Amino acid sequence: MITINYPFLMNLCAAQILLVFGLLLLYVIYQCFFSPLAGFPGPFWAKLTKLYRAYISLRGNAHRDFIALHRKYGNIVRVAPNELSIADPKAFREIYKAGNKFHKAAAYNVVQGTRSFDLVGQRNENIHSEQRRLVARAYSMDSMVYLEPKVNLVISQMVEQLDNISGQTIDLGLWLQLFAFDVIGAISFSKPFGYVKAADDHGLFLRIQNSMSSIAWLMHAGWIFRLHQTLSPIFGDWLAAADRNGHFFKVATQEIEARKARGGDSKDILGQLFTAQEAKPQLTDQDITFMMTSNVFGGSDTTAISLCAVFHMLLKNPDAYNCLMDEFKERRSLGKLSDPVTFEEAESCEYLQAVMYESMRLHPPFGMIMDRDMPAGGMNISKHHIPEGTVVGTIPWVIHTLPEIWGSDAEEFRPERWLDKENQKYLSEYHTTRYILIQDPGY
Numbered sequence: 174m175i176t177i178n179y180p181f182l183m184n185l186c187a188a189q190i191l192l193v194f195g196l197l198l199l200y201v202i203y204q205c206f207f208s209p210l211a212g213f214p215g216p217f218w219a220k221l222t223k224l225y226r227a228y229i230s231l232r233g234n235a236h237r238d239f240i241a242l243h244r245k246y247g248n249i250v251r252v253a254p255n256e257l258s259i260a261d262p263k264a265f266r267e268i269y270k271a272g273n274k275f276h277k278a279a280a281y282n283v284v285q286g287t288r289s290f291d292l293v294g295q296r297n298e299n300i301h302s303e304q305r306r307l308v309a310r311a312y313s314m315d316s317m318v319y320l321e322p323k324v325n326l327v328i329s330q331m332v333e334q335l336d337n338i339s340g341q342t343i344d345l346g347l348w349l350q351l352f353a354f355d356v357i358g359a360i361s362f363s364k365p366f367g368y369v370k371a372a373d374d375h376g377l378f379l380r381i382q383n384s385m386s387s388i389a390w391l392m393h394a395g396w397i398f399r400l401h402q403t404l405s406p407i408f409g410d411w412l413a414a415a416d417r418n419g420h421f422f423k424v425a426t427q428e429i430e431a432r433k434a435r436g437g438d439s440k441d442i443l444g445q446l447f448t449a450q451e452a453k454p455q456l457t458d459q460d461i462t463f464m465m466t467s468n469v470f471g472g473s474d475t476t477a478i479s480l481c482a483v484f485h486m487l488l489k490n491p492d493a494y495n496c497l498m499d500e501f502k503e504r505r506s507l508g509k510l511s512d513p514v515t516f517e518e519a520e521s522c523e524y525l526q527a528v529m530y531e532s533m534r535l536h537p538p539f540g541m542i543m544d545r546d547m548p549a550g551g552m553n554i555s556k557h558h559i560p561e562g563t564v565v566g567t568i569p570w571v572i573h574t575l576p577e578i579w580g581s582d583a584e585e586f587r588p589e590r591w592l593d594k595e596n597q598k599y600l601s602e603y604h605t606t607r608y609i610l611i612q613d614p615g616y
Contacts, residue, residue, distance in 0.1 A: 210563065212557075213249055219251055223254065226256070235541060249261065249554060256566075259565050276296060277545060278564045284388060289463075307453055310445060310449065317360070325513050331348070331352045346477075350473065356473070356476065357476070387412055417466070429465060447461070479538055486532045527592055531588040537569040539569055545565055548561060551563070
């Protein structure tokens with residue numbers, strides 16, 4: 174007969190609980206008082222677990238949350254045990270300038286997944302540079318200007334559809350996203366997806382939104398993503414984040430095959446990538462498909478958000494709207510405005526450019542911190558030393574509302590600030606950096 178010593182087992186369990194509690198207490202004490210980042214202010218839970226960032230990303234309001242955190246704690250906020258959110262202008266330029274030593278942090282592993290070719294998620298700077306060189310020509314401004322007639326076709330379809338709507342309340346944001354998605358189809362595959370004509374996205378936008386939201390919080394809970402990757406061959410994909418390299422990879426594959434079957438402009442993005450492949454066979458068919466997946470998955474979203482920001486700001490600020498209309502009327506009377514307006518004509522409209530810059534300043538398309546690893550030797554920010562190995566970064570929403578950069582009216586929509594010749598060069602430094610980060614967060 175086996176005799177169970179219940180008092181002994183209870184004492185053993187109690188001892189184990191006390192041990193676990195003691196270890197947790199020591200961890201809390203270390204993070205709050207002895208960690209190299211203990212001196213930096215931030216929310217209590219952020220000091221203890223990276224899940225704090227996952228939580229605020231999951232809430233879907235991280236861009237506003239980080240603004241509130243910096244207003245409460247200052248220009249350097251501890252947002253995870255080994256992570257800092259930086260809102261210092263000088264540090265911002267140093268972290269994100271071209272050719273620096275601040276490499277993408279481990280959070281980008283979730284973005285890349287199993288992709289062998291991914292400009293956004295690729296953390297190895299040498300590989301990233303090689304991949305960027307292979308596709309750079311297809312995404313150059315010269316290439317985009319050449320493809321302008323394809324965009325004009327979508328513009329005509331959009332105007333025709335909106336002209337046919339009378340006496341109805343419409344979701345302009347949805348229409349702008351339909352337009353942006355069709356533009357991506359036109360310049361990528363020489364044919365719009367047909368969403369503007371159909372006035373319907375067939376549920377695709379919700380799928381993109383769910384996938385992006387999933388990626389946003391999983392970047393800070395990488396162990397969940399790795400568990401999914403391990404179990405997905407058995408249980409299938411149960412995280413929406415998997416759609417980026419799953420469902421949308423299939424969509425891109427179908428569009429590539431359709432483009433091959435019907436032909437198209439050799440200078441659309443896909444055609445230029447095929448041309449590049451002939452000279453550089455290391456650019457594989459799979460690599461090209463990954464690039465087209467990025468076009469389909471992310472290209473339309475940032476474009477649509479930017480368009481929505483412009484319309485939203487103009488509708489809320491009638492004085493700015495009237496100034497813009499006056500500029501258009503003046504240029505049209507001088508014969509300097511076509512229908513539709515060309516790229517060069519739009520570039521020469523100073524107030525239009527100021528409106529776009531100001532709209533994207535107050536409502537940038539990218540609402541996350543772009544995490545970077547602090548290089549060897551660390552860095553001094555103000556009076557603080559940030560040790561090497563610390564993850565640092567800035568969210569555009571924060572840097573775009575700093576009074577020390579934009580003035581006391583930083584939160585006001587004032588396109589005229591971009592027309593101030595004295596401040597233009599200074600502001601353009603932040604605008605240029607922002608443009609790079611938004612177009613290629615993995616820059």
